[in-house]
Amino acid sequence: xxxxxxxxxxxxxxxxxxxxxxxxxxxxxxxxxxxxxxxxxxxxxxxxxxxxxxxxxxxxxxxxxxxxxxxxxxxxxxxxxxxxxxxxxxxxxxxxxxxxxxxxxxxxxxxxxxxxxxxxxxxxxxxxxxxxxxxxxxxxxxxxxxxxxxxxxxxxxxxxxxxxxxxxxxxxxxxxxxxxxxxxxxxxxxxxxxxxxxxxxxxxxxxxxxxxxxxxxxxxxxxxxxxxxxxxxxxxxxxxxxxxxxxxxxxxxxxx
Amino acid sequence: xxxxxxxxxxxxxxxxxxxxxxxxxxxxxxxxxxxxxxxxxxxxxxxxxxxxxxxxxxxxxxxxxxxxxxxxxxxxxxxxxxxxxxxxxxxxxxxxxxxxxxxxxxxxxxxxxxxxxxxxxxxxxxxxxxxxxxxxxxxxxxxxxxxxxxxxxxxxxxxxxxxxxxxxxxxxxxxxxxxxxxxxxxxxxxxxxxxxxxxxxxxxxxxxxxxxxxxxxxxxxxxxxxxxxxxxxxxxxxxxxxxxxxxxxxxxxxxxxxxxxxxxxxxxxxxxxx
Amino acid sequence: xxxxxxxxxxxxxxxxxxxxxxxxxxxxxxxxxxxxxxxxxxxxxxxxxxxxxxxxxxxxxxxxxxxxxxxxxxxxxxxxxxxxxxxxxxxxxxxxxxxxxxxxxxxxxxxxxxxxxxxxxxxxxxxxxxxxxxxxxxxxxxxxxxxxxxxxxxxxxxxxxxxxxxxxxxxxxxxxxxxxxxxxxxxxxxxxxxxxxxxxxxxxxxxxxxxxxxxxxxxxxxxxxxxxxxxxxxxxxxxxxxxxxxxxxx
Numbered sequence: 114x115x116x117x118x119x120x121x122x123x124x125x126x127x128x129x130x131x132x133x134x135x136x137x138x139x140x141x142x143x144x145x146x147x148x149x150x151x152x153x154x155x156x157x158x159x160x161x162x163x164x165x166x167x168x169x170x171x172x173x174x175x176x177x178x179x180x181x182x183x184x185x186x187x188x189x190x191x192x193x194x195x196x197x198x199x200x201x202x203x204x205x206x207x208x209x210x211x212x213x214x215x216x217x218x219x220x221x222x223x224x225x226x227x228x229x230x231x232x233x234x235x236x237x238x239x240x241x242x243x244x245x246x247x248x249x250x251x252x253x254x255x256x257x258x259x260x261x262x263x264x265x266x267x268x269x270x271x272x273x274x275x276x277x278x279x280x281x282x283x284x285x286x287x288x289x290x291x292x293x294x295x296x297x298x299x300x301x302x303x304x305x306x307x308x309x310x311x312x313x314x315x316x317x318x319x320x321x322x323x324x325x326x327x328x329x330x331x332x333x334x335x336x337x338x339x340x341x342x343x344x345x346x347x348x349x350x351x352x353x354x355x356x357x358x359x360x361x362x363x364x365x366x367x368x369x
Numbered sequence: 370x371x372x373x374x375x376x377x378x379x380x381x382x383x384x385x386x387x388x389x390x391x392x393x394x395x396x397x398x399x400x401x402x403x404x405x406x407x408x409x410x411x412x413x414x415x416x417x418x419x420x421x422x423x424x425x426x427x428x429x430x431x432x433x434x435x436x437x438x439x440x441x442x443x444x445x446x447x448x449x450x451x452x453x454x455x456x457x458x459x460x461x462x463x464x465x466x467x468x469x470x471x472x473x474x475x476x477x478x479x480x481x482x483x484x485x486x487x488x489x490x491x492x493x494x495x496x497x498x499x500x501x502x503x504x505x506x507x508x509x510x511x512x513x514x515x516x517x518x519x520x521x522x523x524x525x526x527x528x529x530x531x532x533x534x535x536x537x538x539x540x541x542x543x544x545x546x547x548x549x550x551x552x553x554x555x556x557x558x559x560x561x562x563x564x565x566x567x568x569x570x571x572x573x574x575x576x577x578x579x580x581x582x583x584x585x586x587x588x589x590x591x592x593x594x595x596x597x598x599x600x601x602x603x604x605x606x607x608x609x610x611x612x613x614x615x616x617x618x619x620x621x622x623x624x625x626x627x628x629x630x631x632x633x634x635x636x637x638x639x640x641x642x643x
Numbered sequence: 644x645x646x647x648x649x650x651x652x653x654x655x656x657x658x659x660x661x662x663x664x665x666x667x668x669x670x671x672x673x674x675x676x677x678x679x680x681x682x683x684x685x686x687x688x689x690x691x692x693x694x695x696x697x698x699x700x701x702x703x704x705x706x707x708x709x710x711x712x713x714x715x716x717x718x719x720x721x722x723x724x725x726x727x728x729x730x731x732x733x734x735x736x737x738x739x740x741x742x743x744x745x746x747x748x749x750x751x752x753x754x755x756x757x758x759x760x761x762x763x764x765x766x767x768x769x770x771x772x773x774x775x776x777x778x779x780x781x782x783x784x785x786x787x788x789x790x791x792x793x794x795x796x797x798x799x800x801x802x803x804x805x806x807x808x809x810x811x812x813x814x815x816x817x818x819x820x821x822x823x824x825x826x827x828x829x830x831x832x833x834x835x836x837x838x839x840x841x842x843x844x845x846x847x848x849x850x851x852x853x854x855x856x857x858x859x860x861x862x863x864x865x866x867x868x869x870x871x872x873x874x875x876x877x878x879x880x881x882x883x884x885x886x887x888x889x890x891x892x893x
Contacts, residue, residue: 127732127733127736128736128737131736152758152759206653207650209646210650210653210654211657213654218876220830220833220875221834222835222837222838222841225837225838225841225849225871227841228853228864229868232678232679233679304748311751312751312838315753315842316842323751330757330758333758335758338754342752342755349747350746350747353743353746428800429796452800453796453800455797456793457793458793459796461797461816462816463816463818464815472811476801476807
């Protein structure tokens, strides 16, 4: 016990040391003028820009736009993905017919569809939501289909042997059994929905966090750009961790 | 047998572990000898500390009381005179059969041509001629264990130490493989210490069987197996064989029962805690 | 014919039928021709794009960028994974950080990379590298850590030195996982490379789509998108085969 506590104290110190080293190195680089001055702005400049942003109404307005778009994308893409995934997982014929398409279309760069989305859904939030939806549909449908298939068949037989109704089967057997892989799929889906929506905002938009980032780039306001990126990363990683917590199931029984 | 005549001398080995509920004594004051060329089997119920003993003698486990000596000299840690064959799948999946068997020779720095030749010899010894270029994934479980045994034999250990090497095999394969291993042991006069939980296997293969108690593991009884070699089907089907098996089961049964009762009690305690 | 083959056929047939349906609806004026081109026109545009837009050269350029990124990934990612495994305290401190990095939207930093590296191939390669790094490190670490204990025991029973233990047991045992990680990293890199090419209008295939979109060449743009999708499917499939070929015996 004592050894473990000793170790975790060391780990904490090491982390602090690493962070301190990075910050000091950054500030040194900023001061030295080795790189073009504003590419590495001083930490104080970044902190000031961060404070300014967090205090401005404009920031929160744009943040709300992005959050709304990502939320809508996840809701639509998630619902469609779950429905399609469950259908594919339940029916082997459908799976053989259509799942290969999804499997191979998954790892393609979705942002290239953005011009099409603009034409179909306009230059406002519609095309951004469409971009996010398209991005998150794939990981969710694939993980939902896999989750359906991975349900231990023994559990289904147990349900049938007790003559459970379809609704009971769905809510008391299928859904609990699928929770972990689906939550994982949603976590991935959230990640790519954020990316898809934000990239679309950087390409063509006059609202949203992506728009703010491109604006900072266009006006060469580097401290502001760093500040905005920091906010985006913290929010993304935080949301990812939060959903991860949701997915912690009881340990499944090990089948030897 | 005096300590000087023994090749392997295990004296007063005691090994304790720090467990969830306090200190656990896995092995308690176990002493025995193995003479040169002798085949000794250690048998006991699950939880009797046999694997602990295996790891202690093999040198993979330290922090014990007592001593382990080879030819009178005390050893500590892994030693070239002791070769180990493990219970689990231990062949290297990325090496062919030949390269698996040649592994210890490669480590010892033997030249390529020479070690390939020696490896081929041991591959033939375990009856796997023709499979030299195959990968373990292409072989059955029994064949893979033969590769592991050949690999250990290739390092020409003075003492062969095996931990339930046939545990994962089905009964028929186990019997046949046991025969093969016994034949090799007899022809090489290989000093062998076999850990097992299988009664018939112990009586079939060994010259002497050491029966262990349930935790803490102590030596309960030593049984001399006075059956002729080779242990043909006649010998195995004989009354004498059956009597030995019955005798050992008589000693084991109570220990095995204690093991089951304790496992149930443990599960109950752990369940209450969570 | 097996049911599986029938199913495959049904899948493809559905796609073809959908294309015909779209064609019909467009010709009937039900769907607006200004936002969806005729599928027949898109198909007709394909050969034109190949020749006029130098698709092959663009494909080569994108491939080169992916190649550079993959070299960087292997040269940096694998050693970093090995180091994390070797020094337990560093692993305990940093593993969750690398995990967080894997989930982070790295590609959003492209404006930053633009400032640092300019509008150049370097920017594109660096984004591909940054996006693919985390999985390479994590899978290398995972492979090394997951080496079955019995295999390490075999090494110890033969009294291998630490270096021998690493090169002859840990690394070969970890190789399958390392390849999986490299492939994942490569795919992430490819996706982000093409994406950024589109976004900054520079480079190979991604830039082609952007250009055709700005020219309002609808059939051309749809055709180019088809090309890119086909190329990435090919990339995904080929890397899958290579990975499987490299690790047949585990």
